Amino acid sequence: MERTCVVLNSNDMPRSWYNLMADIPNPPPPPLHPGTLQPLGPADLAPLFPTSLIEQEVSAEPDITIPDPVLDILTMWRPTPLIRARRLEKALKTPAKIYFKNESVSPTGSHKPNTAVAQAFYNKREGVKRLATETGAGQWGSSLAFACAMFGMECKVYMVAVSFHQKPYRKALMESYGATVVSSPSTTTGTGRRFLEQDPKCSGSLGIAISEAVEDAAGRDDTKYSLGSVLNHVLLHQTVVGLEAKRQFDMIGDYPDLVIGCVGGGSNFSGLAFPFVRDKIYGRPVDFIATEPTSCPTLTKGEYRYDFGDSARLTPLVPMYTLGHQFMPAAIHAGGLRYHGDAPLLCQLVKDGLVSAQAYTQLEVFEAALLFARTEGIMPAPESSHAIKAAIDAAHRASEEGQTKTILFNLSGHGHFDMSAYTDYLEGKLTDHVMSDGELRDSLAKLEGLPNAGHEV
Amino acid sequence: MERTCVVLNSNDMPRSWYNLMADIPNPPPPPLHPGTLQPLGPADLAPLFPTSLIEQEVSAEPDITIPDPVLDILTMWRPTPLIRARRLEKALKTPAKIYFKNESVSPTGSHKPNTAVAQAFYNKREGVKRLATETGAGQWGSSLAFACAMFGMECKVYMVAVSFHQKPYRKALMESYGATVVSSPSTTTGTGRRFLEQDPKCSGSLGIAISEAVEDAAGRDDTKYSLGSVLNHVLLHQTVVGLEAKRQFDMIGDYPDLVIGCVGGGSNFSGLAFPFVRDKIYGRPVDFIATEPTSCPTLTKGEYRYDFGDSARLTPLVPMYTLGHQFMPAAIHAGGLRYHGDAPLLCQLVKDGLVSAQAYTQLEVFEAALLFARTEGIMPAPESSHAIKAAIDAAHRASEEGQTKTILFNLSGHGHFDMSAYTDYLEGKLTDHVMSDGELRDSLAKLEGLPNAGHEV
Numbered sequence A, B: 001m002e003r004t005c006v007v008l009n010s011n012d013m014p015r016s017w018y019n020l021m022a023d024i025p026n027p028p029p030p031p032l033h034p035g036t037l038q039p040l041g042p043a044d045l046a047p048l049f050p051t052s053l054i055e056q057e058v059s060a061e062p063d064i065t066i067p068d069p070v071l072d073i074l075t076m077w078r079p080t081p082l083i084r085a086r087r088l089e090k091a092l093k094t095p096a097k098i099y100f101k102n103e104s105v106s107p108t109g110s111h112k113p114n115t116a117v118a119q120a121f122y123n124k125r126e127g128v129k130r131l132a133t134e135t136g137a138g139q140w141g142s143s144l145a146f147a148c149a150m151f152g153m154e155c156k157v158y159m160v161a162v163s164f165h166q167k168p169y170r171k172a173l174m175e176s177y178g179a180t181v182v183s184s185p186s187t188t189t190g191t192g193r194r195f196l197e198q199d200p201k202c203s204g205s206l207g208i209a210i211s212e213a214v215e216d217a218a219g220r221d222d223t224k225y226s227l228g229s230v231l232n233h234v235l236l237h238q239t240v241v242g243l244e245a246k247r248q249f250d251m252i253g254d255y256p257d258l259v260i261g262c263v264g265g266g267s268n269f270s271g272l273a274f275p276f277v278r279d280k281i282y283g284r285p286v287d288f289i290a291t292e293p294t295s296c297p298t299l300t301k302g303e304y305r306y307d308f309g310d311s312a313r314l315t316p317l318v319p320m321y322t323l324g325h326q327f328m329p330a331a332i333h334a335g336g337l338r339y340h341g342d343a344p345l346l347c348q349l350v351k352d353g354l355v356s357a358q359a360y361t362q363l364e365v366f367e368a369a370l371l372f373a374r375t376e377g378i379m380p381a382p383e384s385s386h387a388i389k390a391a392i393d394a395a396h397r398a399s400e401e402g403q404t405k406t407i408l409f410n411l412s413g414h415g416h417f418d419m420s421a422y423t424d425y426l427e428g429k430l431t432d433h434v435m436s437d438g439e440l441r442d443s444l445a446k447l448e449g450l451p452n453a454g455h456e457v
Helices: A051-058 A068-074 A086-092 A113-125 A139-151 A161-166 A168-176 A190-198 A206-218 A232-238 A240-252 A267-281 A344-351 A362-376 A382-401 A419-426 A437-445 B051-058 B068-074 B086-092 B113-125 B139-150 B161-166 B168-176 B190-198 B206-218 B232-252 B267-281 B344-351 B362-376 B382-401 B419-426 B437-445
Strands: A016-018 A063-065 A082-084 A097-102 A130-135 A154-160 A180-184 A223-225 A258-262 A287-293 A303-308 A317-322 A356-360 A406-411 B016-018 B063-065 B082-084 B097-102 B130-135 B154-160 B180-184 B223-225 B258-262 B287-293 B303-308 B317-322 B356-360 B406-411
Touching: A016 A232, A016 A240, A016 A267, A051 A113, A051 A232, A068 A113, A082 A240, A086 A097, A086 A362, A086 A382, A097 A240, A097 A382, A113 A130, A113 A139, A113 A232, A130 A139, A130 A206, A139 A154, A139 A168, A139 B362, A154 A161, A154 A168, A154 A206, A161 A168, A161 A180, A168 A180, A168 B362, A168 B419, A180 A206, A190 A206, A206 A223, A232 A240, A232 A267, A232 A344, A240 A267, A240 A406, A258 A267, A258 A382, A267 A287, A267 A344, A267 A406, A287 A344, A287 A382, A317 A344, A356 A362, A356 A382, A362 A382, A362 A419, A362 B139, A362 B168, A382 A406, A419 B168, B016 B232, B016 B267, B051 B113, B051 B232, B068 B113, B082 B232, B086 B097, B086 B362, B086 B382, B097 B232, B097 B382, B113 B130, B113 B139, B113 B232, B130 B139, B130 B206, B139 B154, B139 B168, B154 B161, B154 B168, B154 B206, B161 B168, B161 B180, B168 B180, B180 B206, B190 B206, B206 B223, B232 B267, B232 B344, B232 B406, B258 B267, B258 B382, B267 B287, B267 B344, B267 B406, B287 B344, B287 B382, B317 B344, B356 B362, B356 B382, B362 B382, B362 B419, B382 B406
Parallel strands: A097 A406, A130 A154, A130 A223, A154 A180, A258 A287, A258 A406, A287 A356, B097 B406, B130 B154, B130 B223, B154 B180, B258 B287, B258 B406, B287 B356
Antiparallel strands: A016 A063, A082 A097, A303 A317, B016 B063, B082 B097, B303 B317
C-alpha cells in the first residue's frame, strides 16, 4: 500500500510563523488614515487591536514565535494532513501528482481558527474580556466563537442578516460555543439602527456588519475588534499551513511546481503560499494561482489602488486590487469569496507577477467539487472548490503536455454547512454570474477622489 | 508542551480485524429463520449478502485480514487520533485522565464508513453492481453512499420519511456522493405502497425502511442489501477503532480502566471495546459502560430473548435485549440510538456481566455535549454525547474517590448535521423522555409466542 496521507507529529509543528514582509521585494504602500490620508500609525489602531497584534501588523521580522498557549490549542487538530489525491488523479488520467492540505479538519471546519486562536490569545493576555466581529456565511464567526470559548472570553458576532436567516446551523454552532449572535443591521449599534430606520427589512452586508463590530469595540473598554482576513497579522498566523506543507514535502522528497488557493480576503491562499513564495523570491521555480469567482473578480478584473475595507467608509484606506467598496456581488454560494478587495500583501505579489490569478464560474466550480467528493470522499466548501477546479485544470494541462507536475492546493474547508448549495446545484437551480465591464466601470467610478496607490505617498 | 494527540502512521494501521467470536466465553445462540424457527444457515442469507460477508458473519477465526483495497480507502482518514481531553479534565477538576478516539474525522463524520467500505468492497468483488439500504437520521446512508462512490457502485437509500424532510442536508450529502435517496415508505416497493395506501402521510420508521431495502435487494439480481450495525460482520469491521486505540495506548504507556461507547445497534461501542474485552476475558482488569437514552433503554430495561430485527417481521429472529420490535421510541435528537434491539454479541456480554449499561436523559446528554464543545472544541453528535456524559460521570466518581482513573470513550461522530438539535436545546425546547414500565410491558406483550433465547434451541 502506498502512503496517501503525510502526517506530521504534533512535536514537529512549526514553532514560529513566517512573515513575508521580511523578504518581499516591493513591500506594499502603507494603509492611510481615512480622515487625514496620512500613513496609519500604531496609535490609530490602538482602540481596535491589542498592542501585540499591531506590532505584528507592522513587523518585518522573518520569524515570529508562536506562543505556547496558542500551539497548545492548535495541536488539538494540527498539524493537518497533506494528502495525495490519488483517486482524483486516476479519475483525471493525469501524470500530475495532486496534493492537498486538509484544513477542513479543524473544529469549525476551515483554516479560520489558525488566526482566531492567536487573536483571542493576544487579546486575553492584554486584559481584553470580549471580542466583537462580523461574519458573512459564518465560517469566521464560528471560528472566533470557538477561540473565545478556549480562552474563556465573551464573543459578539454581527452576522449579515441574509445569512443569519439562511444559515441557522452556523448560528447554532456559534451559540453552542457560547457566543452571542445578532442579525446585522442590529438594534444594538448606532450604525445598525440607522440602516434599519432607512429600511426595516435591510438584508445587511459585510460592510455594515464590519461597521457595527468596529463601533461596538470602539465604544467599550473591555472589548476589541477582530478581523478574519486581509490584515498582515492574519496572513502571518495562517502561514502554519504552508510551513507544515513544506515539512511534509520534505518528508516524502517532493516539492510543488504549482501552489493553488482560493481568495476571498486572501488568508488561506497566503497561509499556504507565503512560505513557498519565499523560496521563489530566492530563486526556486514554483508557480502560484490565486482563484476567485467570476462574479467577484477582484484580482483578475479589479483596479490596483487605495480603497476602503468596508462599504461604510469607516476603515483605513488600503492599497489593493478592488472592485470598489460599494460593489455588491451576486448572491453566489461561495459566500466567503464575495469581498470587493483583497489582502495588500497578496495584491502586491499579483501586481509584481509573482502570483497569477484565475476566475471561475459557479457551475464549473460545483462540477469540480462533486468530482472531488466522489473520488476523495470529502465534501469541499464551495470556496475551496475554486482551488480544486484550478488543480484539475492544471492536471489536464499536464496531461496534454505529458509532464509530471506536482500540484498543491489548499482544501481550506469542508462543505457540511453548505449542503443546501449542493442541493441547488444537483437540482439545476444554480446559475453563473460574470461581472461585466460596465458594472466594473460604474463601481470603480465611485472611488473618484481617493488617492491612487500607484503614486508615492 | 505536552502531547495531547496520539497519531499513528498509516503504515501502523491494523492489517486484520479482531473477531470476538474466537474468544467469547458464551457465544450467543444462533439467529433463527422467521418461518421454520430453525437456526439460520448461510444459504438463507445468500439472496441478501455476498458469500464473503456471510462467512465473516459465522466465522470463529480470531483475526480476519483487511483486504488491501479496503485499507487503501480507510487510510484516507485512518488511523484516527486518540486525543487526551485535557481541557475537559481541567474543567471537571478531576484527577482522571480522559481520552477519546476521534471517529468524527471520517468523510461522513462518523465511524460508519469503517464497515461501509468493507461491505462495498466484498459486494463489488462478487460482481454486485448496486447496494440497497435503509437510513434513519442519515449517518449510515451517507456512509454507504460514500463507500459506493469509492468503488463505482450504485446506491439506493430508503430514508425514513420524517428524516427525509427534516434532514435535507444529509440527503444532499448522499446525493452528492451519487446515491439515489427516496422517502420511505416509497412507491418503489410493494411494502412501501402498502403502507402509503394505509396512510398516505405515513412518516415512516426504520422497520419499514429495512423492509423496503430488503425487498429491493431480494428482487434484483444486480443488488444486495447492506446493514450498518447489529450483525457480527459489521461489528468485526469496526474493531479497527479499538485495535488502533490499543496501539496508541501502548505508544504512551497507558491503558484504560474504563471503556465507554454509546449504543444504537452496538457497532461503535463494540468496535472500540471488543479488543479490550478480549484482554478482560484473559484476565486484565478493565471495565465497560454501554450508554443509551432513557427513551430507548434496550440494555438497561429490555428483556433478553428472541425478537425480529424489523417492525414488519421480515428479518431473522435474533437473540438480544429488546424493547419489542413494534416499540416506537420518542422522537429524541439522538436518532441513531432509537433501535428496539441491539447486536447479539454485545447483548451476550451484557448478559454475562462483562459489560454494564447506563441510560441517560436527553437534557443531561446535551449539557455534557456543550461542555465538551466548549472545552475540546469539537461539536459532538447527540449520539456520541451519551458516551461523553458517562465519561464525565466517571471522572466525577474518580474525583470523589481521589483515584487517577484512565477513561476512554468513543467520539463516534460530529454534530455538524445535527445543529438544529442544539438550537432546540439552547432555546429550551428539548424535553426528557423516560420509557415507563407500563409502556415496556405493553410492548413486550406483543412478542408472545416467539421462542425464548434463554432455552436451548
